[in-house]
Every structure is written in structure tokens, then in C-alpha cells.
Amino acid sequence: MAFEGLSERLQSTIQQIKGKGKVTEADIKAMMREVRLALLEADVNFKVVKQFTQTVKERALGADVMESLTPGQQVIKIVQEELTHIMGDEQTKINMSQKPPTVVMMVGLQGAGKTTTAGKLALNMRKKHNKKPLLIAGDIYRPAAINQLKTVGKQIDIPVFSLGDQVSPVEIAKQGLQHAKEEHLDFVIIDTAGRLHIDGDLMEELSNIKELVNPDEIMLVVDAMTGQDAVNVAESFNDQLDITGVTLTKLDGDTRGGAALSIRAVTEKPIKFIGMSEKMDGLEPFHPERMASRILG
Numbered sequence: 506m507a508f509e510g511l512s513e514r515l516q517s518t519i520q521q522i523k524g525k526g527k528v529t530e531a532d533i534k535a536m537m538r539e540v541r542l543a544l545l546e547a548d549v550n551f552k553v554v555k556q557f558t559q560t561v562k563e564r565a566l567g568a569d570v571m572e573s574l575t576p577g578q579q580v581i582k583i584v585q586e587e588l589t590h591i592m593g594d595e596q597t598k599i600n601m602s603q604k605p606p607t608v609v610m611m612v613g614l615q616g617a618g619k620t621t622t623a624g625k626l627a628l629n630m631r632k633k634h635n636k637k638p639l640l641i642a643g644d645i646y647r648p649a650a651i652n653q654l655k656t657v658g659k660q661i662d663i664p665v666f667s668l669g670d671q672v673s674p675v676e677i678a679k680q681g682l683q684h685a686k687e688e689h690l691d692f693v694i695i696d697t698a699g700r701l702h703i704d705g706d707l708m709e710e711l712s713n714i715k716e717l718v719n720p721d722e723i724m725l726v727v728d729a730m731t732g733q734d735a736v737n738v739a740e741s742f743n744d745q746l747d748i749t750g751v752t753l754t755k756l757d758g759d760t761r762g763g764a765a766l767s768i769r770a771v772t773e774k775p776i777k778f779i780g781m782s783e784k785m786d787g788l789e790p791f792h793p794e795r796m797a798s799r800i801l802g
């Protein structure tokens with residue numbers, strides 16, 4: 506289960522302060538030391554941890570908390586609020602175009618779950634928003650990528666536009682978009698190439714596609730299992746492409762959770778969805794408050 510270690514540690518720390526009728530400054534300091542260690546161990550970005558612990562400490566040491574009848578409960582509420590805050594407070598929805606079709610560009614490193622998430626998103630948009638999606642196969646470099654997208658499309662009965670692997674991704678995107686307009690398909694998802702590492706060629710190609718299609722959403726797909734690396738990847742893609750949203754995949758796995766807690770604070774871009782299984786129905790909107798509740802149990 507994701508967040509297991511973090512949850513356990515935070516819960517046991519919190520348990521100690523919960524029922525206290527009187528909380529001292531030393532209690533708060535001791536608790537925050539534990540919280541800090543728990544977050545660092547869960548691979549949360551150290552700057553985020555620092556900011557978080559400082560804010561919680563300041564608020565918890567405030568007179569209104571210390572002098573309240575239930576200081577322990579108040580402190581827990583502050584931890585919960587600030588955890589929610591670093592994850593972005595409110596749920597952020599996917600950007601929709603006023604004028605159809607909405608265009609989403611999927612970007613990310615190879616293996617992050619881009620192709621899978623493209624399919625999941627298409628299914629989600631049809632089911633929940635009554636959209637008519639089109640998947641565009643723009644990853645021409647990985648030999649199996651086009652077939653993989655076609656298989657996904659077949660599985661969920663969503664059309665896939667492909668021009669094979671001999672036409673440039675920019676041209677594929679252009680023609681795919683034209684095709685969507687002609688067929689009155691109102692939600693276009695472009696699968697793009699990933700690499701094992703970030704490189705200049707990849708970013709340039711993505712920039713070119715971005716310039717041409719002017720997407721409503723540049724959705725970065727990152728693997729939660731990679732922890733701090735996921736955050737670094739998000740920073741790089743955001744610097745180069747000015748992404749608009751993040752999908753964090755593989756949260757059903759045994760991840761320590763650091764990426765979920767750091768990405769928003771580091772990039773200032775919201776996590777919009779989380780991947781909770783390999784299956785096509787395994788995509789969920791990301792709710793910061795629910796996630797904080799889940800972590801604190």
C-alpha cells in the first residue's frame with residue numbers, strides 16, 4: 506500500500522498528542538521532529554518538509570491553540586490542513602476548451618504510464634463527461650508504442666489515429682487534429698514519445714507539437730514509485746514546456762508517497778489525476794483533502 510510507512514509514523518506521533526489536555530512547546534517541538542523525519546523518510550522534498558514543519562509549528566504554538574480546551578485535536582487539525590495545502594488545497598479539474606475539440610498532450614518519460622493513462626483518460630472523459638475522444642499515436646520511436654495504443658483503443662472502443670512511424674509526430678498531430686474536427690470528436694489526446702532520460706531532442710519535439718496544436722492541457726505523467734526523481738522530472742518538464750497538470754501513476758504500488766506530497770509545492774502545478782491500477786478504469790481525480798485524510802488515517 507502507498508504511504509504505509511508515512512501513515513504509520515505520523516499516526517503514532519499524532520496519537521501521543523491527541524488526547525492531551527495541555528500541550529507544551531516541548532510537546533510540539535518533539536512532535537515536529539518526528540513529523541519531519543517521517544516526511545524525509547517518505548522521500549518528500551526537503552524544502553517542502555522545511556516549509557511544512559515551520560508553518561505547522563508556528564500555527565500550533567499560537568495562543569488560540571495552546572489555550573484551547575482541546576489543544577491536541579487542534580494540532581492534528583493543523584497538520585491535516587497543511588498537508589492538504591502542500592498538495593494544492595482544492596481538486597483541480599482538467600482544462601476544457603470553450604470551442605471543441607479540447608486538446609490534451611500527454612508527456613513524460615518512457616515507462617511512466619503515458620500510453621496507459623491516455624487510454625484511461627479517454628475512457629474517463631467518455632464516461633464522466635460524455636465526450637467523444639480520439640487518441641493520436643505520436644510516439645513513433647518506441648517500436649511497440651503505436652500498437653500498444655491501438656490495443657488500448659480497441660479495448661475501450663475509442664478510435665486511434667495513426668500514420669505509422671515514418672511521418673513526423675508534428676505532422677501526425679496536425680492531421681490527427683484535422684481528423685477529429687471532421688469526425689466531430691471533441692476530446693483529443695495526443696500520445697507523445699518518451700525517453701529513458703530527459704534530452705534536448707525530446708523537449709524540442711514536444712515544444713514543436715505544443716506550438717502547432719496549442720493544447721488546452723499539457724499533462725505530465727510521472728511514476729510515483731520513483732520518488733524524488735518524479736519531482737525532478739516534473740521540474741524539468743515544467744521548465745521546458747510549462748505543463749498544466751500532472752498525473753501521478755502507480756499510487757496503488759508500494760510507494761513511500763514523497764512525489765504526491767512534493768510535486769505541487771515544487772512546480773506549482775496541480776496533480777489532477779492519480780493512477781490506481783493498470784486497468785483502464787484505474788484513473789481517479791486527485792483530491793488533496795482526501796489524500797491528507799488517507800495519510801493521517
Ligand code: GDP
Nearest residue numbers: 615616617618619620621754755780781782783
Ligand atoms: P509509457 O511508456 O509512459 O507509455 O508507459 P506505459 O503506459 O506503457 O506503462 C508502463 C507500465 O506501467 C505498464 O506495464 C502499465 O500497465 C503500468 N502502469 C501504468 N499506470 C499504472 C498505474 O496507475 N498502476 C499500475 N500498477 N501500473 C501502471
